[in-house]
Amino acid sequence: MPRLALIPVLALLSALPVAPVAAQEAEPTFCTARINDRDVVMGYDKAEARLSDTYSRREQLATRIGRHDCPSYVVLRSLTPELTDEERLPFCLRFDKASESVMGYDLGARDAWGVCHSQTRAVCRRVNQTTAAAGALSGAAARRSVQGLQALPDASGAVILSGAGTAVSGALASLGGAAAAVAASPVLLTGAAVSVVAVGGTLYACRE
Incomplete structure (x- = not known):
């Protein structure tokens, strides 16, 4: 008897509407x-x-x-x-x-x-992805310890150091550590104008 009593219950469950399967991710x-x-x-x-x-x-x-x-x-x-x-x-x-x-x-x-x-004819290139170097530049901006360094007033959190390549290289070298290692990058060892951007833990150099 108990087994027979289960039959109507199972039939009822099978008649219930099945919840739709979650839609697949949209095709790109x-x-x-x-x-x-x-x-x-x-x-x-x-x-x-x-x-x-x-x-x-x-x-x-x-x-x-x-x-x-x-x-x-x-x-x-x-x-x-x-x-x-x-x-x-x-x-x-x-x-x-x-x-x-x-x-x-x-x-x-x-x-x-x-x-x-x-x-302009300037193009940015990633120079270094060492968080320590980007952090050193951001810290210098907060302390205002390097001339020509500015923090952008937007959601990016970017810090930019602009000037002649040799001046930018010298400023990075003065910070020591990972920033000093970036200062020796061939991209910076030039007299041309250059901007170094620290954002997202990465450094970029923008120059012609």
């Missing part, structure tokens, strides 16, 4: 970016793009009407994978109109397409 939207004169295919999440502060309305409209160029924030992410979107705030895309190609990234304000408002 593919786009093409021209970087250093080469077409690069990338994927991104359109839902995230609509919520991104770094994805301008103009870019959203261009995507909606069928253009498949990659949004600028997707391109900048590919060039600086070690940073968060907030830490990327000081950087903009350097765009060459002649070749219609992104040639790298630089410091400065962005236009609606993520391109640097003021076009």
Whole structure:
């Protein structure tokens, strides 16, 4: 009898609606970016793009009407994978109109397409990913112990040291430790103007 009594219960359970399985992750939207004169295919999440502060309305409209160029924030992410979107705030895309190609990234304000408002020939490159070196520069900015060093008033937390390459190298050397090791970088040992950026535990040098 107890076993027979279970039959209606099991039948009732089988008749209950089954909860829908969690939806699978959305398929990425593919786009093409021209970087250093080469077409690069990338994927991104359109839902995230609509919520991104770094994805301008103009870019959203261009995507909606069928253009498949990659949004600028997707391109900048590919060039600086070690940073968060907030830490990327000081950087903009350097765009060459002649070749219609992104040639790298630089410091400065962005236009609606993520391109640097003021076009220069400067390109930023990662110099060092030692947290100690970036921390030394940030600490010097807080103490105001190095001339020409400034902390940006935004969410990036970036600290920038600008000047002639030899002067910047000398300032880094004066901090000692990991910063002094960066001071010997060939990128800095030049008379040309250079900016060193400490953000996200990484140092970048921006120069022509």
